[in-house]
Amino acid sequence: MSHKTNNKKKMERFDVLSNAVVFIFAICSLFPLYWLFTSSLKNSSDVVKMPPDWWPRTITFDNYVDIFKSQPALRWAFNSLFVSGVSTILVIVVGAMAAYAFSKLKFKGRNLIFVIFISSLMIPKEIMIVPLFRITQEFGMVNSYNGMIWPNVATAFGVFLLKGFFDATPNALREASRIDGAGEWRTFLQIMLPIVKPGIGALFILNFVQVWNDYLWQLVIGQEKSMKTLMVGTATLMQDLNPNFAYKMAGATVAAIPMLLIFLLFQRYFTQGMTAGAVKE
Amino acid sequence: MNSKRFLVTIVALILLTSIMAGCSSKNNEAGNNAGDSGKKEKVAIKVWLTPQWKGVLDATEPGADYDSFFKHAAEKFTAQYSKYDAKVDVEVIAGDQRDQLLNVNLSSGTPPDVIFESVFALGDYVHRGALAPLTDIVDDASKKDIAQSYWDSVTFGKDVYFYPFQNNPGTLVYNADMFKAAGLEKFVGGDTEIKTWTLAEYEEILKGLKDNLPKDKYSNAYPMALYAMNNQGDTWNLAYLRMFGNKFFDDQGNIVLDDANGVKAAAWLKKIKDAGYTNPGPESVSSNDVNGMFQNQQLAISFTNPVLFNNTKADMESGKLKKFDARLANIPSESGDPLSFTYVTGAGVFNTKDEKRMEVAKDFVKFFSTDPELVKSSKNAIPVRSSVAEEFKSEKPLFAAYDANSKYLFNFTGNVPGYSQLREVLYPELQALYMGASTPERAVKEYQTKGNKVIQTNKANSVIYGNQ
Numbered sequence: 001m002s003h004k005t006n007n008k009k010k011m012e013r014f015d016v017l018s019n020a021v022v023f024i025f026a027i028c029s030l031f032p033l034y035w036l037f038t039s040s041l042k043n044s045s046d047v048v049k050m051p052p053d054w055w056p057r058t059i060t061f062d063n064y065v066d067i068f069k070s071q072p073a074l075r076w077a078f079n080s081l082f083v084s085g086v087s088t089i090l091v092i093v094v095g096a097m098a099a100y101a102f103s104k105l106k107f108k109g110r111n112l113i114f115v116i117f118i119s120s121l122m123i124p125k126e127i128m129i130v131p132l133f134r135i136t137q138e139f140g141m142v143n144s145y146n147g148m149i150w151p152n153v154a155t156a157f158g159v160f161l162l163k164g165f166f167d168a169t170p171n172a173l174r175e176a177s178r179i180d181g182a183g184e185w186r187t188f189l190q191i192m193l194p195i196v197k198p199g200i201g202a203l204f205i206l207n208f209v210q211v212w213n214d215y216l217w218q219l220v221i222g223q224e225k226s227m228k229t230l231m232v233g234t235a236t237l238m239q240d241l242n243p244n245f246a247y248k249m250a251g252a253t254v255a256a257i258p259m260l261l262i263f264l265l266f267q268r269y270f271t272q273g274m275t276a277g278a279v280k281e
Numbered sequence: 282m283n284s285k286r287f288l289v290t291i292v293a294l295i296l297l298t299s300i301m302a303g304c305s306s307k308n309n310e311a312g313n314n315a316g317d318s319g320k321k322e323k324v325a326i327k328v329w330l331t332p333q334w335k336g337v338l339d340a341t342e343p344g345a346d347y348d349s350f351f352k353h354a355a356e357k358f359t360a361q362y363s364k365y366d367a368k369v370d371v372e373v374i375a376g377d378q379r380d381q382l383l384n385v386n387l388s389s390g391t392p393p394d395v396i397f398e399s400v401f402a403l404g405d406y407v408h409r410g411a412l413a414p415l416t417d418i419v420d421d422a423s424k425k426d427i428a429q430s431y432w433d434s435v436t437f438g439k440d441v442y443f444y445p446f447q448n449n450p451g452t453l454v455y456n457a458d459m460f461k462a463a464g465l466e467k468f469v470g471g472d473t474e475i476k477t478w479t480l481a482e483y484e485e486i487l488k489g490l491k492d493n494l495p496k497d498k499y500s501n502a503y504p505m506a507l508y509a510m511n512n513q514g515d516t517w518n519l520a521y522l523r524m525f526g527n528k529f530f531d532d533q534g535n536i537v538l539d540d541a542n543g544v545k546a547a548a549w550l551k552k553i554k555d556a557g558y559t560n561p562g563p564e565s566v567s568s569n570d571v572n573g574m575f576q577n578q579q580l581a582i583s584f585t586n587p588v589l590f591n592n593t594k595a596d597m598e599s600g601k602l603k604k605f606d607a608r609l610a611n612i613p614s615e616s617g618d619p620l621s622f623t624y625v626t627g628a629g630v631f632n633t634k635d636e637k638r639m640e641v642a643k644d645f646v647k648f649f650s651t652d653p654e655l656v657k658s659s660k661n662a663i664p665v666r667s668s669v670a671e672e673f674k675s676e677k678p679l680f681a682a683y684d685a686n687s688k689y690l691f692n693f694t695g696n697v698p699g700y701s702q703l704r705e706v707l708y709p710e711l712q713a714l715y716m717g718a719s720t721p722e723r724a725v726k727e728y729q730t731k732g733n734k735v736i737q738t739n740k741a742n743s744v745i746y747g748n749q
Contacts (some may be wrong), residue, residue, distance in 0.1 A: 043601040048573030130388040219378055220385045236375045
């Protein structure tokens with residue numbers, strides 16, 4: 001009995017300790033967000049003050065007023081949302097179909113083509129910027145949503161991620177569906193796709209974040225003021241000689257809020273997607 | 282049923298994208314159109330600028346923005362232009378986006394036609410052959426109105442590559458209240474003066490601030506700003522290295538810092554750091570950090586230029602900053618002459634290989650750089666034109682002080698090829714010096730060796746040196 005009580009006490013102590021460690025890590029993770037938000041309510045010189053003000057001495061909303069009043073920040077926010085949203089949906093559509101094909105369909109050169117696909121992930125986008133820009137330019141897509149969206153769709157990441165999920169689904173399901181008379185499309189859409197929903201959720205978040213945060217491509221392609229994304233637009237307002245850090249913090253806060261909402265909405269799928277397939281049953 | 286819905290969704294998505302893309306701006310690449318709508322041939326040019334000042338004449342105008350001046354200048358230009366039916370598109374790009382945007386567009390053969398920016402940031406593009414000479418659009422009246430030192434900083438080889446418009450001279454800024462609190466009243470200059478101290482006086486000021494600044498009023502405060510975290514504000518560091526008379530570049534455009542005077546300057550920087558006359562840890566402090574510290578009265582002397590100085594004053598007026606008496610001073614030197622440098626801002630024309638566009642671009646640059654009404658906007662920094670400085674001298678009393686300094690200006694870039702790469706070589710040497718990982722002798726020697734290597738490599742590809 002006393003042995004059990006001792007064990008229980010030990011466990012409780014361990015719980016307290018592990019909770020304390022987790023709490024410290026959570027604080028460390030959340031601190032940059034806190035700092036971002038509070039700095040956006042300061043004036044520029046207070047942002048770099050040493051020792052820092054942990055809470056703004058005087059709160060000012062001027063930075064937000066400046067962003068939304070004197071600049072087309074709402075248009076920039078729409079551009080960011082539209083480009084990230086449409087790119088991500090297209091990546092999911094294309095990626096799911098390709099991943100299904102690589103995982104379940106048998107065709108000549110399947111593995112070789114998949115390896116070529118995966119190899120493209122190893123090439124940093126920066127290397128492709130100039131040729132990609134020239135191609136986009138030839139298509140007349142500079143300063144257009146087409147130019148901002150389509151190059152982001154041509155990524156093998158979605159295929160790579162979703163293939164793993166399709167691989168984890170039993171072949172018997174597909175075979176049963178075919179025996180019951182369902183065609184390949186119907187099997188894909190009604191049987192297989194719902195099973196890989198957690199993977200699609202994870203892909204949605206990862207791809208959305210990646211396109212939302214994309215700076216270089218959106219910078220070179222959206223050169224007109226009205227075609228900038230939030231990331232690029234707010235950076236444009238920084239003067240070299242007089243950098244207003246609080247202004248940049250306000251821009252980053254505005255840019256971060258939709259991301260936080262997206263994450264909160266899709267968090268369930270994201271965590272499911274991360275753990276799915278980890279245990280073989 | 283579901284598959285149909287899926288297909289319909291995809292088609293709808295693609296249609297939506299296309300519609301949105303159609304609604305968005307078309308590719309507005311500048312180009313020529315021999316349209317029939319008018320008798321004149323249509324020529325469109327693209328102007329890029331980094332944020333400089335808001336409004337046409339100043340930021341108090343309603344709707345003032347960074348592109349206001351150029352939009353107004355474009356309207357005025359196209360209205361009077363008779364050679365072509367010209368269209369001028371203006372885009373603002375951030376300073377830290379400049380090189381990425383220019384390099385991608387240059388590689389793709391679509392650079393802007395005109396760029397308006399600090400000349401020092403664009404010198405490498407001249408050496409690469411990306412910019413066209415503007416010597417043919419400089420007239421005698423402008424040559425007379427703009428001091429030779431400004432022309433020198435925009436001249437590469439034999440040609441002028443930028444039309445100077447305004448400039449931002451670098452000086453020191455000091456907190457006169459802190460000086461007075463430390464009993465250094467005698468060193469405080471007038472509020473419309475750029476005070477010149479001798480090096481001995483400057484050292485006395487630093488010591489006085491260190492020893493006598495009341496700790497109750499100015500806790501955690503230091504005499505002078507010193508920084509070397511990155512290349513930001515490195516021009517002031519370049520000036521400090523000239524304090525003992527080193528001329529930095531020889532006539533062939535090589536760095537010659539490694540002499541007795543260069544070593545003396547590096548040793549002086551190390552000495553004031555070790556004596557506690559500067560903020561601690563300059564190796565990990567940036568110019569933006571020290572600027573914030575100065576504004577928060579944690580530094581008595583810092584670096585500044587007219588834009589920073591005016592913004593600091595404006596922030597005090599608007600209540601964003603606690604008020605204090607900020608005044609200007611020159612960077613002292615052993616000779617007693619002030620060390621003065623400036624960032625000349627002006628327009629350059631890219632070599633787009635399209636003769637008509639280049640012709641219109643040059644005409645536009647000449648127009649806004651010489652038009653009597655438009656050049657008045659240069660008062661937002663310091664005008665390069667004596668006529669404009671004279672016109673605004675009562676409104677802007679510091680113009681005269683800056684003008685008096687212009688004879689001491691040194692060209693901090695030396696217009697050498699690879700200047701942007703050269704900037705990456707300096708701060709690591711200063712960091713090593715401040716951390717004690719290098720001696721003054723070794724720091725200047727290393728900088729000279731590495732810097733000259735950068736210059737030699739870039740000379741090999743420079744059109745100015747006839748190597749391309």
